Amino acid sequence: GNSVTQMEGPVTLSEEAFLTINCTYTATGYPSLFWYVQYPGEGLQLLLKATKADDKGSNKGFEATYRKETTSFHLEKGSVQVSDSAVYFCALSDRDSWGKLQFGAGTQVVVTP
Amino acid sequence: EADIYQTPRYLVIGTGKKITLECSQTMGHDKMYWYQQDPGMELHLIHYSYGVNSTEKGDLSSESTVSRIRTEHFPLTLESARPSHTSQYLCASRGTAYEQYFGPGTRLTVT
Numbered sequence: 001g002n003s004v005t006q007m008e009g010p011v012t013l014s015e016e017a018f019l020t021i022n023c024t025y026t027a028t029g030y031p032s033l034f035w036y037v038q039y040p041g042e043g044l045q046l047l048l049k050a051t052k053a054d055d056k057g058s059n060k061g062f063e064a065t066y067r068k069e070t071t072s073f074h075l076e077k078g079s080v081q082v083s084d085s086a087v088y089f090c091a092l093s094d095r096d097s098w099g100k101l102q103f104g105a106g107t108q109v110v111v112t113p
Numbered sequence: 114e115a116d117i118y119q120t121p122r123y124l125v126i127g128t129g130k131k132i133t134l135e136c137s138q139t140m141g142h143d144k145m146y147w148y149q150q151d152p153g154m155e156l157h158l159i160h161y162s163y164g165v166n167s168t169e170k171g172d173l174s175s176e177s178t179v180s181r182i183r184t185e186h187f188p189l190t191l192e193s194a195r196p197s198h199t200s201q202y203l204c205a206s207r208g209t210a211y212e213q214y215f216g217p218g219t220r221l222t223v224t
Contacts, residue, residue, distance in 0.1 A: 024156040025150055032210065032211040032212070035213060036215075041138075041220075042217055042218065043119075043203050043215040043216050043217045043218045044205075044215040045215070046212050046215075047216065049210065051126050051210060053188070091154070093211040093212075093213075094120075095211055095219065098144070098160060098163065098211075099144055099207045099211050099213075100146070100160065100171075101146075101158075101213055103155070103156045105153075105154065105155050106155065106156075108154070112136065
């Protein structure tokens with residue numbers, strides 16, 4: 001079956017540091033890949049997505065590239081802010097008719113001033 | 114940006130009460146989902162629907178039930194709440210590129 005593995009947190013960074021959160025997946029076929037962000041007390045927000053190999057999703061300074069050869073979708077941001085403190089989830093959908101999402105366990109990111 | 118709403122945002126009730134968590138979306142999406150999120154952050158799919166009068170149980174067994182009488186509305190009901198039901202419940206609907214849009218969640222506490 002499908003699975004998503006992402007690095008454990010918490011990840012603690014200083015403001016303006018470089019952020020990487022690793023995500024690898026196992027899936028049959030050609031899934032769509034997503035990163036979601038969850039701020040305290042809120043629901044999940046779609047951060048970025050990629051639907052095919054070599055696609056790069058980007059939003060709010062975050063980027064992730066769909067790497068089929070390494071089955072990875074690592075999230076990166078060049079200069080984090082305190083406001084980026086949140087939990088980040090990697091997810092995939094294998095694009096069948098149900099479109100169910102398989103989530104990773106989530107990575108908490110803490111950015112300090 | 115999708116518009117999906119959940120009410121109430123917070124609910125504290127006693128054991129044995131019947132509750133309904135509301136979820137509505139205004140995008141006309143056919144597919145909708147309910148997730149339960151435990152304190153360790155992990156998300157578990159408990160129900161989904163691919164259209165009116167269609168509902169299925171998800172990957173995690175749940176004592177809750179759902180209904181889908183209108184496209185925009187996907188309520189979740191607990192007939193008799195127990196402390197083990199204390200959790201955050203998230204509703205979502207699916208867009209055209211397999212992405213899901215989430216509501217703000219309902220944080221349920223059963224005492």
